[in-house]
Amino acid sequence: MKLWDYHTHTSLCNHATGTIEDYVKAAVEVKLAEVGISDHFPMDLLPEHFHIYAMTLNDFPNYIDEIKRLKLKYNQIQIRISSEVDYFPEVFDGYKKLLTPYLDDFDYIIGSIHAIPWKNHDAIPVDELQAVPLIRELGVDQFYLEYYNNLLRMVKTNFYDVVGHLDLPKKYGLVPYDTDRIWQKVLQLLDQIESNDLTVEINTSGLKKRIKQEYPSEDIIKELITRKIPITLGSDAHSPQAIGFRFEELITKTKKWGLTEICQYSKRERSLVPLK
């Protein structure tokens, strides 16, 4: 079955390689049915430390126009228009305003958290190697709880379609000590995701990070399947070669756990497609 990759970046975000067209070509090459271009939305409203990780606000209209141009040029693949948008509580309304002109263009919006507010700090990066000692100092479990509390708020806004890399803090090997306590928090988050009817992505990029696991981890994926929470697939490619990274083996594995369908988005409408 031809699959689709709904999480990709481009050189516009300053920490990935390849143009939008390079990703489209790579997706055609590996015979995907669809590719979703979901580069980081400008991070101008986050503390300054994060601005470098995304295109500027001036770039964003060109980004959308370029995806539209490619949609017309390539008819052998379905190209979806998206963006990975950060949720940061105090600037959420500002982000909503910035995104309003584009809401009709998007097929889906990925909501992700790369930074969380913290007392006496501008913000703590969730997935930066340099932040790991600080997170240990603040308390790994406390950090996980705060991260998930922020995700809970994000889900409640009803602004996003897909929850990106749900258990991101594990990227560099930081895992909770009180696993039961954190698991209860995860279940609370999944309850919220169900009641707001959001989708969760399985993001294969974690497999090549220090943690060597998908996001989210296998026990959470099994819980998603049991609860029939809709799932999308994303490689979180930061280079065209990473498109569709390890999707086939992920599908083989998750089918054994009972996954029967994955979802597609068009103009923010979700449809579930049976896995063949």
Ligand SMILES: [Zn+2]
């Ligand atoms: Zn990135």
Ligand SMILES: [Zn+2]
């Ligand atoms: Zn991300």
